[in-house]
Amino acid sequence: MLEEIREVMLELKELIKDDSYYNASKDIIRKAIREIKKDNFKRALKLLKEAKNLALKERNIVERIKNLEAKIKIHGKARNVANSIYDRIRSGDLDNAEDLIPELEKILEIENRIFMKIEDVERLISRELPGSNPKEAKELKEEALNLLKKGRFNEAEELIEKAKLAAKPTPDYLLQRAKDFALDAERSFTQDKFEESIELWRRSLEEYERAKEAARERKDEDLVRDIEFAQERIRQNIENAKIAIDNREMLKLVSKANEYVEKGNKFFSSKNYDSALESYMEAKRLFKSALDIAEKRNFERDKIREGLESVEESIEHVKLGKGEYLIDVDIEDPEAERKLYSALEYLRSLDVRDKDRVKELIQECSERIIAVKIRNAERMMEKTEELFKSGEYYDARERYREVWQYLNEVEDEAVSLKVTSKIPYIQDLRNACDRNITQIRRLLVDVGEVKPEIYKVEDVRRGIKIEVERGGGFIRDERLEKLREEYESLEYIGSGGFARVYKAKRRDDGSIVALKIPEELTREAEKVFFNELENWRKLNHRNIVRLIEPRLTPFPHMVLEYVDGGSLKEGRMDIEDACRIINDVARGIEYAHSQLVIHGDIKPQNILLKRIGRFYEAKITDFGLAVAVTKSRSIRGFTPMYSAPEQLEGKVSEKTDVYQLGLLLYVMLTGFNPFDGKTNSEIEEKVRNYIPEPPSKYNRDAEGLDDLIMRCLSKDPEKRPSVREFREGVYEFMKKRYGISLHLTKDYRTLVEKSLYLAFYHAKEGDLVSCLKELKFAEGKIRDEKLKRDCRCLIGQIDYMVREGIKGESIVEEIEKFLKLVE
Structure with missing residues (x-):
């Protein structure tokens, strides 16, 4: 037991180190010591344990008081209650001391809350904010602090709120600042400085928000409502400024897109298709961005959509135009085969809406590939013929075998590419190789007797070209x-x-x-x-x-x-083809005028093409808008882009057709219509006032036609040439052009075809002397004996007509038939 007493005494000694407190515990310890002296150890141990528990309780109270005391910031009511608790602890009245702690906590919470407000006010006062009253705020703060020390909490809190208001700017001051920012914003908006106006309106909103807070603190609800109304208007102004920014951005995007469209048009005209595509794609991106803004803001979208659709069509035209350009390869070009295969790969990769046109181009490219391979075979056979002529029979036979194998591969490829029209000719060439190989073998085994006849390339007949039917299927029509x-x-x-x-x-x-x-x-x-x-x-x-x-x-x-060749396609074409077509159209129009009929709607869609050999003859269609010369000379329903200026005023004459002839030739030579526009009003404005550049600016070969075409496009009908004058001008240009073209042509087949076609045109013009001259030239170049005989018969017939002064349309038909035989 003594050991237990010793342990409790040590614990007590550790607990009551601080002599300032623990008086109640010390009294009980003294009682326990007296009991030990009496050897009453049991009673002493009980008293020591009681003293320990009391000491623990006292230490707990002291620690709580010290923690709360650390939070006391002024010598006020909280300090007085804390001192009272300490006094009770020292007197040993621990129960009453403990009961005062919750009261101290509550008072301390109120004091600190109010004191924090006082500190906030002091910070506001130190800032000396514009529109505030720091002096009044300081006086109210000091008075509130005194009341706080006295424990008059409610009065202190009321005063500190007043001090806070005095330390802040007044609502009127804040409203003035907000108003100034709003006025500056409005000035910036009128100067199109939309971003600056938004920033100023945002600052105005901030000031209005501060003014609203100040009004709420003063419980001025009417002012709060007025401020909220002003804030709503400013928010709407900010939104309007954002709309203006979007509108400006949309217009900027459209303008930039238009620039790229113009670049694309120029690149397209110069056949720089890759650059044209790049420009059009950028224009498409810009138009789409502009359209996104227009749809977001509900701006007018139709024109942007038109621009987007137009540029998408241009992209298609560029892709197809590049395809047409790539397949326009001279079969005599050493690189022709490689170029055409590259073109075929490009065409097969195209993803455009006009699938039919892509199919046509693929077919045309495939035909050209086979034509190049056939030409290669022909050249191989021609060289082999030279070997035979020089007596190198063995080498000639081996070379014919190589050609035969090559032609076999060409036929397989023709089947694969669906170029069936060339297969009969390939087979004829291959059969010629077979016959030549047989003849040479006979020569080698019987030198004295065999006199072989070598079948030359030009002795082989060409197969009939099979045309693929055009059309888009059936249309439902009961x-x-x-x-x-x-x-x-x-x-x-x-x-x-x-x-x-x-x-x-x-x-x-x-x-x-x-x-x-x-x-x-x-x-x-x-x-x-x-x-x-x-x-x-x-x-x-x-x-x-x-x-x-x-x-x-x-x-x-x-x-x-x-008419089997379809309608004339818009776009640039070979100058000789363009002149032949426009000459045909002019002949038809001149005849129509002689029958007192004005067409009034001459455009590519109304010109059909009939195949004659490898060439085309033009035929005019669609007389739905035509008028009789003897009737009222007014017309409705014309095509704006191809209309003459007088048609816009409801008038029409023979000179209207002349204008459209000149414009059609301009389009064929340059590849674009100079009066094209995005809207009808823009087109009509151009038709009335715009003077286009001469076609030679875009096609140097057209220089000899500049004056004639520009006269046709005169705004004054009286200054335009007659249809006959126009036709004769084109005819003279063609004769000169064909003369140069024939002089430069080395391939005999091309030479014959061009000569015959020129004879055909001379006949249509009634110039039988020139027709006869060209036929005689062609007859001298024809190698096929039967064709040569037919040509001589034709020459004899025309010669007789020339001597007798006879003219007739039948001779034109005869030459047409002969052209088809020559193909």
Whole structure:
């Protein structure tokens, strides 16, 4: 037990180190010591344990008081309560001391809360904010501090709130600052400094927010509502400024896109297709960005969409134009085969909407590839013929075998590329190789007797070219069922104006015709239909599509001549082809004028092309808008981009057709219409006032036609040439051009074809002397004996007509037939 007493005494000694407190514990310890002296150890141990528990309780109270005492910041009510607790501890009244602690905590919380507000006010006072009253705030703060020390908490808190208001700017001051920022913002907005105006309005909002807070502190609810109304208006102004920024950005994007479109147009005109595509793609990106802004802000979007659609079409034109450019390879070019394979790979990679055109280009490229390979085989055979002539029979036979194998591979590729039109000619060449190999073998085994006849390249007949049918399938039209009894097949070709056009095969004789069927027989469509019929019935010319017969049953329609080459495509073309086509069109128009018919709508879509050998002859179609010279000279429904200035005023004359002839030739030579625009109003403005650059600026070969074309495009109809003058000008240019072209041509087949075609044109012009000259030139170059005989017969017939002074259209048809034989 003594040991236990010793341990408790040590613990007590450690607890009551601080002599300032623990008086109650010390009294009990003294009692315990007296009991030990009496050897009453049990009683002493009990007292010591009681003293220990009391000491622990006292230490706990002291620690709590010290922690709270550290939070006391002023000598006020909290300090007085703390001192009272200490007094009770020293007197041993621990229960009362402990009871005062919650009161101290509550008082201390209030004092510190108020004191923190006082510190906030002191910081505000030290800043001396504009629009505040630091002196009044300081006085109120001092008075609040005194009341806090006295424990008059409510009064102190009220005063410190007043001091805080005095230390802050007044609502009126803040409102003035907000107003100043708002006025500066409005001035910036009117100067189109939208970003600056937004920043100023944001600062104004901040000042209004401070003013609103000050008004709330003063419980001025009316002012709060007024400020909120002003803030809402400023937020709307900020949004309007953002809209203005977006509008400016949209216009900037459109302007930049337009610049890239112009660049693209120039690159396209100069056949720099890669740069054109790059420019158009950038224009597309800019238009799309502009459209995104327009849709976000609900701006006017139609024009941007038109621009985007236009540039997307341009991208297609560029891709297709590049394809056309890549396949335009001279078959005599040593690199022709490589270039054409590269072009074929490019065409197959194209992803455009006009799939039919891509197919056409792929087919054309494939045909050119086979043509180049055939030409290679021909050259190989020609060299082999030289070996034979020099007596190198063995080498000639081996070379013929190589050519035979090469032609076998060419035929396989022709099948693979679906160039079936060339297969008969390839087979003929291969058969020629077989025969030559056999003849040489005979020569080698019987030198004395065999006299072989070597089959030369030019002795081989060319196969008939098979044309792929054009068209886009069938169009649903219940009326077509009524035509099935008369026609074996009906294939939709296209539409325009008020009618659809179908390719049809007659059941009775198997002939191919075109049917023009009005889409709907409204009063307006009926008027156009019968006007076209009335004018067309007057016309019978080889350069005008022939009206075979008008039909009223089973419903009104026209049966027309079918033209196999399709319509003229817009875009730049070879100058010789352009002159031939425009000469044909001019001949047709001149004849129409002689029958008192003005066409009034000459454009690429109304020019059809008929194949004649490797060339085309133009035929005019669509007389729906034509007018009789003797009737009222007004016209409606013309195509704005190809219209003459007087058509915009509702007038038309023979000189209107002259204007359109000149413009059509301009487009064929340059590849673009100078009066094109984004809107009808822009197009009409150009037609009325714009004077385009001469075509030679974009095509140097056209220099000899500049004056003639620019006269046709005169705004004054009286200054334009007549159709005859225009046609004769083009004809003279063609004669000169063809002379140079023939002089530079080395390939005999090309030389023959061009000579015959020039003779064909001379005949159409009635110049039989020149026609005869070209035929005689061609006859001297023809190697095929049968063709040579046919050509001599033709020459004899024309020679007789020249001597007798006879003129006739039949001779033109004879030359046309001969051209087809030569192909």
